[in-house]
Amino acid sequence: MSELFSAPWTRPDRAGEAAIEHLRKGQAHSPSNVFSSDLSVDEAILIGEAGYEPKGLVSGSSVFHIGYVTSWVGSAEVPELSAAMARAREIAIARLVEDGRRIGGNGVVGVQLDINMLGSHAHLAEFIAVGTAIAPRRSTRATHHPTPSFFTSNLSGKDFYLLSRAGYHPLGLVMGSCVYHVAYQSAGSWAKMQSKNMELANATEALYSARELAMTRMQSEAIVLGASGVVGVTTEEKSHVWGSHMIEFFALGTAIKLASSEHKRLGITASVPLEDQIVATDPSAITGRRRR
């Protein structure tokens, strides 16, 4: 901070006067040139530092009708549901990309993926993707790597900057889904040996495989994109509206590619923040916590 503030032309107390004068002139802009973004100030500054500028807030949604699931007897993947979940997310992201291209972006950062159930329709789910479209600044000072094609990413502005400084570029969101049904019968037989502590091998294998399938599908997407790697993978398991016997395993991450010739070290300085470390005791350790 001191470094920024000590440069004479960035002294904020002088900047204040110029800022107020500029506001007084009250210059209007053409709405078509005005961008909107859900980036924080920090993110906007760092995106600028990486040689990009925000183009606009973009979104894509798909209200998806997920068909009725009849009573399944076996414990197995439900391929129709896996496909439906994947398809709905794909459509939402395709619409996000379309929206981003329309306003002249060449990628979207900070994509948030959500699912909302729509009211009384148990089978209607809205899949939403929201993010900020960005494009390289025309007069760019910082060294950035040209994007091969439109990318999507759930990385924050800060992550985007750090990756670009290390020589990487995001290629796209990658995801894999596997919806698995656990049958009552097999759950019962899995746990039949009531008195003995033992591994339930069939159950272990079933859920293990379901997770591996979700991750494999995510990986395949990254391979198709020609990625060097996938960062920030999150794995989630949810039953959505189906009840506890149906579980979706979902893996999501951002595929990245080394754009420069080699990984650039960042040169990290260890720091000791002078923060209030006085409160050494967790308050709940004094007031007590109910043991569950």
Added chain:
Amino acid sequence: MTANKLTEVGLPPDAMTRLGELEERQGKPALFTSDLSVNEFLLVKEAGFNPRGLVFGSSIYHIGLQGRNWAANKELDGLTQAMYTARELAMSRMEAEADVLGADGVVGVRLDINFYEWGKHSAEFIAIGTAVSAEESGSWRNNEGKPFTSDLSGQDFWTLVQAGYMPLGLVMGTCVYHVAHRGAASVLGQAGRNAELPNFTQALYEARELAMARMQAEAEKLQAEGIVGVKLVEKSHFWGSHVIEFLAVGTAVRPLRADHVIAQPQMTLSLDS
């Protein structure tokens, strides 16, 4: 039910397929996956390691109830054994996945337990982390020939390597303990008085000591210099309030070099909220 069977190394065939796809084949460069955040990914690279792949292990274990004496302070060794073995199985499968990738170690290991409605008295134990390989060749594996494991974050891993240490392995010890119910006579006898309850103190004390001693024994087996980042967790899971699991988890470390001096850290004061 799937017809698949766990392979010789104890992994499902789907895992072998997935891990196989990560490898470099003619025309296709290697791909890595990781649940490291971007910060962690860059810090692990900065420390001289390359992420190789997300590795994972799981075990669904039936944890039957064990007969217990209502009035006795006692370890329930059947349950202790079950909780330990299940985690150990999940961990060893994760290590096996890292082994398939030829990785030197696993960072950012998370241990989780899932309880499902359909699985009465059973729980799924999960270990998940990112397999890494060192840029420099050397002996990074531990004395058991296994990849090192560590529950340290990418940030902690970087700091540890900066200071000249390497993780050896995630070590843990557990103890499931039954805390005795108090007899009516002793409750009445102490009514209205401030008094230590020596039985309870003794029980909790002993259970914690057992868990920690077991963790330390694991570290000794690895010939570690010490254990960092020990977490001590107490949970009753679904057993009711008188049965408590004490779990101690930490990362055993060994020195990389004789001195442990790091570059003078910068003092910073952030005014950000």
Added chain:
Amino acid sequence: MAIEQGRPWSSDLSAAELAILRESGFEPVGLVMGSSVYQLGVQSQMGASLSSSWRGYGPGNSPTGGAAYAVEYPCPHGYFAGGLDHYSGFNWERTDVEAGLTEAYYLARSRMEQEAKDNAAHGVVGVHLTLRPVGGMWHVLEFTMIGTAVRREGSAPLDAPFSSNLSVQDFAKLLVTGYVPADFVIGVGVVQASGGCGLEYQLRSWNDQDITQFSDAIQESRRQATRHLEHEGSRRGEGVIGVEMRFSSFELGERVRYIQTIAVGTSVLRFAEVPLPNPPLILMPLVDRDANEGLQ
């Protein structure tokens, strides 16, 4: 409320925020507030009459009138596929609701700005917006804004003070990079979707599929909110940052949905081309985290 000169000021700033504000050449004036309780005059149209009576509308007599966005979803089956009634579906933008919500917002904001002007402030930072229905009626809404008015000693007052939902830290960061917050702006997009027989068939189907009409309605509601936000931001800014979106959707009747997106953010204006002097220094803070975090 008028704040007398020389009287102590009140604010919800932290010590760090006060230090940064001073460093930036501004001083706090006091907390200012603006509020408006507003009734949307749309209740009669939104009720039962809509859900049933759109049947029979054809392309010629579309109910959408002069709305900015309006799309008809004609019957996809042809009129010979017997059994069901055949009728079109419609998506149209509720410009009346959009105008109402926007007006209510500006009533609250102008009252807050008036308080700031009365106290010779140049702007308001850290504005916090509360928007809630009153008395359990969704069409009666309270808009309240509270923020800290700030003043720059020695500068002549502004006709229109700036306002922003950004923190003092963000305000200072904007200033050093050559930007100033202009206005705390709103964009509203409301779309009503009334399903036709095509949608009814889709909902009865056993197939997994995208319900295009509803997807379009939601997409368009967001797009209109963004478009309106950018339009509001263009009055004296070149971009809107820190946008927060609130999305609500409910059923008005069978197959009739009301979809509303409200976006708020701060428009910013560039007053100088200021490059950062150096790439940011990357720090690795040596701090401890909660030891038991994330373990079960």
